[in-house]
Amino acid sequence: MKKTFWINLAFQVGALVAAFLITTLILAAAGAPPFKAYESILRGAFGSPGSLRSLLISWSPLLLTTAGVLITFSAGLWNIGVEGQMTLGAICTTWALRLLQDTGLPPMMIILLGILAGVLGGALWAGLAGALKTFGGVNEIFGGLGLNFISMALTIYLVFGPWKRPGTGSMSGTQPFDRALWLPTFAGTELSPWALGLSILAVVFVYFLLRGTHFGLRLKAVGRNRKAAYLMGVPTWQYSMLAFLLCGALVGLAGAIQVTGVYHRLLPNISSGYGFLGLMVAMLVNYQAIWAAPVAFFFASINVGSVNLQLLYKLDSSFSGVLQSFLVLLVLLGEGARQRFLKRRWEP
Amino acid sequence: MDTTVLLTGLAGVLAAAAPILFAVIGETVSERAGVINLSMNGTILLSAMGGFATAVETGSLLLGFLAGASIGALVALVVAFSSITLKQSQVAVGFVLALACRDLAYFLGNSYVAVQGPRLNALPVPLLVDLPVVGPLLFRQNLMTYLSILFIFLAWAYIFRTRPGMVLQGIGERPAAAFVRGANVNRLRYVYTVIGGALIGLAGPAYSLSVKAGWMGTISGLDGIGWIALSITIFGGWNPLRAAFGAYLFSLLQWLGLVLQPSLPNVPSQVLQVAPFPLMILTLLLVNISDAEWVARMLAALPEGMRGLVAKFLRALRSNPPASLGVPFDSE
Numbered sequence: 001m002k003k004t005f006w007i008n009l010a011f012q013v014g015a016l017v018a019a020f021l022i023t024t025l026i027l028a029a030a031g032a033p034p035f036k037a038y039e040s041i042l043r044g045a046f047g048s049p050g051s052l053r054s055l056l057i058s059w060s061p062l063l064l065t066t067a068g069v070l071i072t073f074s075a076g077l078w079n080i081g082v083e084g085q086m087t088l089g090a091i092c093t094t095w096a097l098r099l100l101q102d103t104g105l106p107p108m109m110i111i112l113l114g115i116l117a118g119v120l121g122g123a124l125w126a127g128l129a130g131a132l133k134t135f136g137g138v139n140e141i142f143g144g145l146g147l148n149f150i151s152m153a154l155t156i157y158l159v160f161g162p163w164k165r166p167g168t169g170s171m172s173g174t175q176p177f178d179r180a181l182w183l184p185t186f187a188g189t190e191l192s193p194w195a196l197g198l199s200i201l202a203v204v205f206v207y208f209l210l211r212g213t214h215f216g217l218r219l220k221a222v223g224r225n226r227k228a229a230y231l232m233g234v235p236t237w238q239y240s241m242l243a244f245l246l247c248g249a250l251v252g253l254a255g256a257i258q259v260t261g262v263y264h265r266l267l268p269n270i271s272s273g274y275g276f277l278g279l280m281v282a283m284l285v286n287y288q289a290i291w292a293a294p295v296a297f298f299f300a301s302i303n304v305g306s307v308n309l310q311l312l313y314k315l316d317s318s319f320s321g322v323l324q325s326f327l328v329l330l331v332l333l334g335e336g337a338r339q340r341f342l343k344r345r346w347e348p
Numbered sequence: 349m350d351t352t353v354l355l356t357g358l359a360g361v362l363a364a365a366a367p368i369l370f371a372v373i374g375e376t377v378s379e380r381a382g383v384i385n386l387s388m389n390g391t392i393l394l395s396a397m398g399g400f401a402t403a404v405e406t407g408s409l410l411l412g413f414l415a416g417a418s419i420g421a422l423v424a425l426v427v428a429f430s431s432i433t434l435k436q437s438q439v440a441v442g443f444v445l446a447l448a449c450r451d452l453a454y455f456l457g458n459s460y461v462a463v464q465g466p467r468l469n470a471l472p473v474p475l476l477v478d479l480p481v482v483g484p485l486l487f488r489q490n491l492m493t494y495l496s497i498l499f500i501f502l503a504w505a506y507i508f509r510t511r512p513g514m515v516l517q518g519i520g521e522r523p524a525a526a527f528v529r530g531a532n533v534n535r536l537r538y539v540y541t542v543i544g545g546a547l548i549g550l551a552g553p554a555y556s557l558s559v560k561a562g563w564m565g566t567i568s569g570l571d572g573i574g575w576i577a578l579s580i581t582i583f584g585g586w587n588p589l590r591a592a593f594g595a596y597l598f599s600l601l602q603w604l605g606l607v608l609q610p611s612l613p614n615v616p617s618q619v620l621q622v623a624p625f626p627l628m629i630l631t632l633l634l635v636n637i638s639d640a641e642w643v644a645r646m647l648a649a650l651p652e653g654m655r656g657l658v659a660k661f662l663r664a665l666r667s668n669p670p671a672s673l674g675v676p677f678d679s680e
Contacts, residue, residue, distance in 0.1 A: 030456055078439055137636035138629075141386075141439070142582060145575045146629030153626070157619045276447060283440055316458040316565070321451030329426075329444045336434025 008338060015334025019327045026322060032313050041320075044308030045301035053191045057262060059300040060199040061086075061254040065278025066292045067199075067206040068250035073287045074210055075243035076223030081129040081144025082275035084151035085122045085248045089255025091155060092121025094174065094266040097181055097259070098163070107180040114181075115256040122252015123245045125151065130244035134237045140244075156268050163266065173267035183261035192261040199257075200293070202250050207289040219243060251275065273321075277303075280328045286335075299324055355484045357603055363489055365599035366496035367392070367554035371577040372584060372591045373503045374547025378424065380507060380586055381540035382520040382672045385427050386442025388548055389574025390449025395419040395552025396570055397457035400563045403553070404465045412466070413492075413553045420549015421542045423449060428541040432534050435676045446574065454565055461565045468492060468558040492554050499547070503588040516540060520670030523677040533677045551577070583631050586670060594631075601627060635665050 027034040045055050065082055072079035079085075096117035100110045125147060132143035163174045183192045210216040221229040222239045230236045258270055281299055285291035306320035371388060378385045385391075395416035403412030423445055431438040471494070473487040507513040515536065518526035523533045555570055556563055580598060584591025609615075637643055643662070647655055 026452065026455070030458070078443075080443070132629075132633065135642060136633045138632050142579055142632055143629065146579065146626065146632065149572065149575075150626045150629070153619055157615075161615070161619075280444065280447070283444065316455045318451040318454035318566075321447060322455050325444050325448035325451060329441070329448055332436055332441055332444065333430055333434060336430055336436040340434055 004342070007342065011334050011338035011341070012331070015330045016327070018334070019330035022330070023323050023326050026326075027319070030315060032309075032315055037309060037313065037315070037319075040308045040312050041302065041305035044305035046305075051304060053189055055297075055301050055304045056191055056196060058304050059297055060195045060261075061258060061272075061274045062277055062281065062296045062300050063199040063293060064202050064250050064254035064257070065274050066281045066296050067202045067289070068247035068254075069275075069278050069282045070206050070210065070287060070289050070292060071219070071250075072243050072247045073282055074216070074220050074223050075240050076226065077133075077240060077243060078141050079126070079129070079144060079244065079247055080141050080276075080279070081126065081147045082247070082251050082278060083271045083273070084144065084148035084275075085125045085129075085251040086255040086258075086271040086275050087148075087151040087155055088125040089118035089122035089252030090259045090266060090270045091151070091158065091255075092124075092252070093118035093256040093259040094158075094163070097177055101178065101181060110181060111183060111260055114260055115253065118256025118259070119249045119252045122250070122255060123248040126244040126248025126251070127241065130241045134241060152269070155266065155270065159266060159268055171268055173263065173265045173270075176263075176265045181260070182264055183257070185261075190262075192257075195257045195261040198253065202253070203289065203293050206250075206292075210289055215242075251278075277324065280324060284328050284331055352484075355481065357607065359485050359488065361596065361599045361603050362485070362497075363493045364559055364602070365595045366493045367551040367559055368573065368577055368580065368595040368598065369496040369500060369592060370554055371548045371551040371574065372580050372595050373499050373588055374420070374544040374549075374551075375577060375581040376544075376584065376586055376588055376591055377503065377507075377516075377547065378541045378544030379581065379673055380516050380520045380670055381537045381544075382523065382670060382675065382677070383428060383431060383537055383541045383544075384438045384442060384674050385424055385541065385545060385548065386439055386578070387423050387427060387445035387449060387574075388578055389572065390446040390453070391420050391423045391545070391548050392551045392555070392574045392577075393453040393568075393570050394423070394449040395549040396556040396568070397453040397460065397552070397563055399553030400465055400556035401457065401460050403557055404460065404463055407466065409466055409468055409557055412557050413550060416551075416553035417546040417549040419552070421546040424541045424545020424548070425538075427545070428538045431676065432537055432541075438674050450571065457563050457565060460563045463563065465562060466557065467561040490558055492550075492558055496554075500588050500592040507588065517670070519677075520672055523672050523675075527677070537677070548574075548577075579629075579632055582669070583635060585635070585666075585668070637662065 024034040093114045096114040129143045132138040133140045165175045185192045218234045281296050302320045306317045309315045310317045398419045399412040399416030402415035430436045430441040468490045476487040477483045519533045527533050580594040583594040
């Protein structure tokens with residue numbers, strides 16, 4: 001038993017080392033001094049109170065998307081449509097804020113209704129992917145991808161069409177909202193305690209939902225073995241649908257927070273890849289909610305730190321994606337190698 | 349619109365479909381063997397950048413295309429190794445590779461952005477090019493467009509009309525049966541995944557050295573093509589002929605979007621560019637819907653004569669994946 005522990009650890013550490021070796025080679029190939037580059041990423045993420053605040057601002061949507069896809073993964077669903085669900089959340093929030101901004105309602109009320117609209121919008125889009133799967137036989141991967149493109153088209157249409165700024169529409173998005181409609185922040189900063197609090201709450205919620213409730217257990221049963229769960233009397237498609245709706249609601253909240261707390265307007269590509277990044281975090285933590293928060297924090301720090309790379313070495317900030325995806329890839333491969341090694345050892 | 353403009357436009361549609369055809373045929377071969385290569389979107393970007401960089405550095409278009417195909421083969425090898433040897437989820441590894449390759453392309457290609465590079469020239473076929481209509485449409489294309497059309501029929505004939513093609517179908521449908529008949533299932537899956545990957549890899553330079561010559565980083569407009577090609581593979585029902593129809597349809601719709609632009613001033617041009625995407629979902633819905641239980645129930649409620657017609661229409665649209673797609677095979 002103890003031996004297996006060390007073997008597991010060796011494979012996990014080996015995977016991380018291999019990932020860093022590869023990304024170091026990639027940095028060298030791009031003509032950058034690798035260790036200075038890593039250092040500048042760290043400095044960019046943790047170097048100043050300001051950068052630490054940007055890190056927390058970026059952590060919150062990632063926490064929400066990760067929490068969301070942990071639910072769909074538990075149900076055995078590959079919710080690739082998560083990007084579109086976040087976008088729809090942002091669209092619906094913007095729509096509600098535009099609709100209510102001149103009504104004279106108290107600003108806090110408008111923000112709250114806006115966020116609610118975002119949550120519903122995300123759930124609606126996820127529900128659509130679920131309905132396509134349940135009633136149309138369209139695999140959630142392809143339905144989700146298609147819905148991602150539609151949401152992107154819809155955003156661009158709104159930004160350049162009916163919601164364009166006075167004058168001409170531009171890629172910089174719609175007219176920013178009045179300051180009164182911004183999510184309240186810590187004094188003198190752009191960090192909102194509401195965004196942070198809601199996201200942490202979401203992860204805690206998902207952790208307990210999957211771990212300690214009747215619903216969570218049955219959901220996992222559906223994910224592990226659909227047929228067996230059905231025979232045991234679990235209403236399988238209803239559970240899949242609920243998983244989609246819950247995931248969409250959390251991811252829609254992420255979109256709503258980007259609109260009310262970060263950008264204060266609708267932008268093309270407002271999801272900024274947080275949806276796909278959430279899928280990667282969930283894979284890296286092996287679908288266990290307990291590790292979601294620290295790993296999402298780590299990924300957010302790579303995102304924020306890589307901006308420094310661009311400023312200092314004129315390197316493309318897409319290096320953050322390279323670093324994150326190679327980490328996940330090598331950990332997946334390492335896990336496969338570990339299973340193969342143990343199988344060969346114990347069952348000759 | 350006069351005929352010359354129309355013919356030039358349609359010839360452009362054939363040329364623009366070439367990269368999608370390579371990708372779709374490659375994915376079809378791979379999935380026929382039972383392996384989903386979900387990395388396609390990243391592979392196309394990385395091979396576009398790699399092929400372009402190689403062609404710029406060496407001045408050789410041939411080496412550029414070879415580099416693209418090698419990149420595609422290499423990425424497919426990772427998919428094959430992790431799913432066949434390590435028995436990990438093809439979807440998970442493919443998805444991560446799709447993101448890894450995309451970001452790698454943007455990162456390593458940074459110094460090639462907006463660099464002037466070589467471009468594949470048209471290669472008119474003597475005599476045939478002077479034919480009315482068909483000449484300018486079909487025979488004034490470049491080599492890759494000819495190849496893409498040739499590959500449709502080659503792949504179709506190989507899969508459905510040759511003995512190794514039958515084995516290929518077998519390892520994707522009933523690997524155990526193929527194994528009993530002496531096929532080395534896992535080795536063949538490796539081979540076909542890598543060949544399919546090389547074809548997908550050709551799609552990259554087919555863009556960066558021909559259809560959309562050059563490398564523009566994140567604004568190259570290639571992000572998303574791989575996901576489209578994946579849906580066309582399904583729409584194509586794992587049959588190269590039907591997949592080719594899907595690829596041409598998509599290409600035609602994109603061209604129509606451009607042509608119709610001036611007559612629809614209220615619709616932003618970016619929206620028409622992405623208009624084919626929702627249509628792809630609709631077609632996916634159509635090809636899958638006959639499997640759903642409620643459709644069968646609705647059909648049963650229709651009057652006799654109409655029921656037969658509707659059922660026939662749905663059956664014609666329907667496409668079933670290879671039975672063992674994504675399922676690892678263990679000979680024990």
